[in-house]
Amino acid sequence: MKSLQKSIKQKFLTLLVTGLTLPMMTASLQAAESELSVEEIISKANKVSYYAGDDGRSDARMMIVDKDGNRQLRQFVILRKDIQDEGDQNFLVVFSRPSDVRGTVFLVNKHVDRDDDRWLYLPGLDLEKRISAGDKRTSFVGSDFFYEDVSGRNPALDTHELLEVTDTAYIVKNIPQDKSNVEFAYYIANINKETFLPMTVEYFNEKGEVYRRMDVAEVEEVQGIPTVMKSKISNLETGSVTYMEFRRPVYNIGVPEDVFTSRSLRNPPREWLEAEQE
Amino acid sequence: MTNKTRIFKWLFMGGLLAAHGLPASFAAEEGDSQDEKWGDVWEEEWDEEESSNWSWAGFVEAGYGQRLQTDPLFENKETLNELRGHLETDYKGEDVDFSFRGDTWYDGVTDEMELDIRELAWSFSAFGNTDFKIGRQISTWGTGDLVFLNDLFPKDWQSFFSGREDTYLKAPANSVRVTSYFDAVNVDLVWTPVFEEDRYINGERFSLFNPIVGGSIGGTDVVNPVEPDENLGNSEIALRLYKNVEGTEYALYGYRGFDKQPVGITNTLQPTFHRKDIFGASVRGSIESGLYNVEVAYHDAVEDSEGSDPFVKNSQWRFLAGYEAEVATRLTLGLQYYLEWTKDYDELIANSPFPQYEAEEKRHLLTTRVTYRTAKDKFVWSLFAFYSPTDDDSYLRPSLNYRFSDEWLFTIGANLFNGQEEHTFFGQFEDASNAYVRVRYQF
Numbered sequence: 001m002k003s004l005q006k007s008i009k010q011k012f013l014t015l016l017v018t019g020l021t022l023p024m025m026t027a028s029l030q031a032a033e034s035e036l037s038v039e040e041i042i043s044k045a046n047k048v049s050y051y052a053g054d055d056g057r058s059d060a061r062m063m064i065v066d067k068d069g070n071r072q073l074r075q076f077v078i079l080r081k082d083i084q085d086e087g088d089q090n091f092l093v094v095f096s097r098p099s100d101v102r103g104t105v106f107l108v109n110k111h112v113d114r115d116d117d118r119w120l121y122l123p124g125l126d127l128e129k130r131i132s133a134g135d136k137r138t139s140f141v142g143s144d145f146f147y148e149d150v151s152g153r154n155p156a157l158d159t160h161e162l163l164e165v166t167d168t169a170y171i172v173k174n175i176p177q178d179k180s181n182v183e184f185a186y187y188i189a190n191i192n193k194e195t196f197l198p199m200t201v202e203y204f205n206e207k208g209e210v211y212r213r214m215d216v217a218e219v220e221e222v223q224g225i226p227t228v229m230k231s232k233i234s235n236l237e238t239g240s241v242t243y244m245e246f247r248r249p250v251y252n253i254g255v256p257e258d259v260f261t262s263r264s265l266r267n268p269p270r271e272w273l274e275a276e277q278e
Numbered sequence: 279m280t281n282k283t284r285i286f287k288w289l290f291m292g293g294l295l296a297a298h299g300l301p302a303s304f305a306a307e308e309g310d311s312q313d314e315k316w317g318d319v320w321e322e323e324w325d326e327e328e329s330s331n332w333s334w335a336g337f338v339e340a341g342y343g344q345r346l347q348t349d350p351l352f353e354n355k356e357t358l359n360e361l362r363g364h365l366e367t368d369y370k371g372e373d374v375d376f377s378f379r380g381d382t383w384y385d386g387v388t389d390e391m392e393l394d395i396r397e398l399a400w401s402f403s404a405f406g407n408t409d410f411k412i413g414r415q416i417s418t419w420g421t422g423d424l425v426f427l428n429d430l431f432p433k434d435w436q437s438f439f440s441g442r443e444d445t446y447l448k449a450p451a452n453s454v455r456v457t458s459y460f461d462a463v464n465v466d467l468v469w470t471p472v473f474e475e476d477r478y479i480n481g482e483r484f485s486l487f488n489p490i491v492g493g494s495i496g497g498t499d500v501v502n503p504v505e506p507d508e509n510l511g512n513s514e515i516a517l518r519l520y521k522n523v524e525g526t527e528y529a530l531y532g533y534r535g536f537d538k539q540p541v542g543i544t545n546t547l548q549p550t551f552h553r554k555d556i557f558g559a560s561v562r563g564s565i566e567s568g569l570y571n572v573e574v575a576y577h578d579a580v581e582d583s584e585g586s587d588p589f590v591k592n593s594q595w596r597f598l599a600g601y602e603a604e605v606a607t608r609l610t611l612g613l614q615y616y617l618e619w620t621k622d623y624d625e626l627i628a629n630s631p632f633p634q635y636e637a638e639e640k641r642h643l644l645t646t647r648v649t650y651r652t653a654k655d656k657f658v659w660s661l662f663a664f665y666s667p668t669d670d671d672s673y674l675r676p677s678l679n680y681r682f683s684d685e686w687l688f689t690i691g692a693n694l695f696n697g698q699e700e701h702t703f704f705g706q707f708e709d710a711s712n713a714y715v716r717v718r719y720q721f
Contacts, residue, residue, distance in 0.1 A: 124379075134568060
């Protein structure tokens with residue numbers, strides 16, 4: 001743990017140094033903004049949403065609230081490492097609550113040029129269950145989030161159209177290239193001009209009605225990186241809402257690539273999963 | 279956390295763990311004023327499991343099931359009637375972890391109180407690349423879905439047939455597991471010093487076919503096998519070498535031990551477990567957004583290499599091929615083809631006292647698993663079906679799970695056996711066909 005602390009301190013130092021040059025860069029960025037193509041906007045949005053830093057960890061929890069107000073909770077730690085920005089990356093999700101998913105581990109080796117490799121470890125059976133790559137737009141552990149909301153949707157699967165540029169946001173329409181394996185006709189993202197974080201995303205059905213909606217409620221700067229701390233997904237058809245909250249996120253901790261292998265299913269790497277206690 | 283769960287937690291903690299000097303601040307509460315912006319959604323504190331070295335959970339479950347027909351060997355139609363408590367606790371130490379999983383239940387079918395420790399183990403890592411787990415534990419490997427070629431770890435068929443949760447199909451054993459991770463290949467070794475047999479169908483809950491009688495026997499535990507002597511030479515060793523290459527998982531397996539069920543007969547005509555060695559291999563990967571698996575195993579009957587001894591089950595080749603994919607939104611379909619190819623079949627038939635009851639040389643089995651989840655997994659509909667064209671018998675496992683809340687879970691299901699003949703693998707259990715319901719409160 002000592003070496004971890006040290007490396008985090010080092011990373012903070014580097015960030016402080018680079019932080020000094022940031023204002024100049026921001027100024028030149030703003031000038032170029034209007035000239036950004038829609039592909040560049042989507043690429044930046046993808047990058048800040050799913051590829052912040054080279055790696056990261058965070059506590060996370062979800063509150064699932066149905067239309068009658070009944071609540072369910074999921075609590076987990078999420079660990080990520082990028083192989084390449086906007087390219088392949090790895091996720092490890094370790095659940096602690098509720099008790100029927102306690103000890104369950106979800107491992108994703110995400111690939112851009114082929115199907116992701118995904119495993120679920122079920123501790124009661126000592127079973128390394130492989131999950132087929134197809135079912136990405138299904139519920140993530142019983143919530144309104146889809147697997148794809150957690151690990152990111154490949155931008156190349158959609159065509160993009162810049163509908164509008166407001167003072168604060170780019171409004172981008174995204175149409176799936178292959179409609180057969182998604183439930184939406186298209187979705188419209190409201191992407192913040194400064195951070196490039198999508199602040200709302202609305203999913204439309206064939207009739208042009210919004211049936212699903214993602215809202216970001218809170219963004220914080222973590223090590224200089226704008227980070228979504230609270231978001232929610234509303235299913236407008238069922239009246240169900242899932243709130244997601246992150247806590248104690250940290251970037252660039254130097255987690256090695258071999259953490260994202262089958263060893264972590266049976267023996268989750270506490271060195272990387274546990275947050276520094278304040 | 280609801281008040282109810284908290285009370286439950288404290289009752290259990292107080293009762294079971296007070297002796298271990300657990301700190302009273304275990305469930306330290308932490309306010310989070312920022313959450314108010316979001317209404318009262320996050321009024322609950324984060325569950326600070328990691329702030330304590332101890333963590334724990336459990337459930338209480340009631341289950342009831344009964345035969346859908348009568349079995350003349352049983353007066354009672356009940357196949358499941360129990361109130362079960364399950365507790366799990368983990369201690370994460372600086373160097374060594376401790377884990378416990380245990381069940382205690384009143385079994386109304388046998389009218390007995392039962393205790394089953396499913397895990398009581400110490401885990402630690404050494405040499406940077408090796409994980410040790412020592413003690414009572416559950417082990418699983420192989421690629422089959424409810425079909426086992428290279429997984430010779432103990433299984434509990436009584437639980438499986440009577441409608442307990444699928445988890446209970448795996449039974450624990452007292453083992454030492456050592457897993458080493460290398461660049462070239464990972465090495466997984468499970469050593470079970472004292473042979474641990476399956477919890478097979480023994481007549482106590484369900485009757486079974488007996489060739490000597492030429493019919494079903496049961497009503498009480500009617501199988502009293504001769505077990506292997508408890509010495510180190512009779513310990514079980516299971517080895518797996520495995521590697522993931524670009525998402526394709528390759529594995530080689532070896533096993534040295536015994537048949538897990540008493541399918542052999544001693545010279546004094548008692549059922550027994552004969553020596554068995556197994557060599558096998560498997561491949562699992564993704565193709566066309568689905569998953570395929572192929573597995574093969576050679577089961578070597580060490581004590582009957584000619585296949586002529588009628589008291590020893592012959593050597594077999596076993597082969598499995600499977601494919602699973604999401605065929606529609608939240609609808610998953612899995613298919614498997616499984617083959618048991620008995621070696622020296624002519625010898626077997628020539629020497630068998632009951633050739634009419636022997637399975638065919640090539641026993642084919644097809645399985646299918648259909649799973650449909652409603653949005654947010656509130657309901658999970660599932661049907662697993664085994665069908666053997668050579669035995670002309672089948673086993674259907676329909677079930678419906680309803681997740682009412684994080685605390686309350688409901689399950690209904692059935693185990694439906696069908697066969698044209700009384701002696702076949704599934705056909706012998708026709709009178710065991712049952713339906714069940716389970717209600718679980720977890721905390």
